[in-house]
Each structure stands twice: as C-alpha cells, then as structure tokens.
Amino acid sequence: MRGTVWQAILLGLSATTSHTAIVWAIRLAGPYFERSLDLDKAEIGDRGRRRARLRRPGLQAWAAAARRRSP
Known part of the structure; x- marks a missing residue:
C-alpha cells in the first residue's frame, strides 16, 4: 500500500x-x-499477586538481590 x-x-x-x-x-x-x-476474595490469591508484582519492571532485579541477601 x-x-x-x-x-x-x-x-x-x-x-x-x-x-x-x-x-x-x-x-x-x-x-x-x-x-x-476485594483482593482477598479474588481468584488469583496471594501467590498470583506476588507473581504479578514481580512482572513489573525493575522489581525482578530487586527480588533477586533480596533473595541473595536473605539467609
């Protein structure tokens, strides 16, 4: 075209x-x-909310660094 x-x-x-x-x-x-x-009644549950937060830009690197720091 x-x-x-x-x-x-x-x-x-x-x-x-x-x-x-x-x-x-x-x-x-x-x-x-x-x-x-009401997030407490939402079907995604707590585990799904944690995964959704980790998909946000920048939070994956932060979560990885936090895992390395924790005993």
Whole structure:
C-alpha cells in the first residue's frame, strides 16, 4: 500500500490521540472500579499477586538481590 506523507502524519496523529484518550479513560475509571475490588476474595490469591508484582519492571532485579541477601 502506498500513501502520502500527509496521510502518514494524519495516521500518526490519529493513533496517538486515540491511544491517549483510551489510556486516560482507563486511568480515570480505575478508582471507581477499585472500590468494588476485594483482593482477598479474588481468584488469583496471594501467590498470583506476588507473581504479578514481580512482572513489573525493575522489581525482578530487586527480588533477586533480596533473595541473595536473605539467609
């Protein structure tokens, strides 16, 4: 497929705008849904929450260093 530079610019602006709008909608709706979330009753359990925390960037290295420090 071929397009013009102007079409590429419009596509980039459109994708950026729509992505930003979706991210902000999720961010603003988060506190509303968080109130009704009970992590103690969630199916993932404590072990799943620990795994989810370790997937966050930077925490894997921290967890590995903490394991090396502990007796």
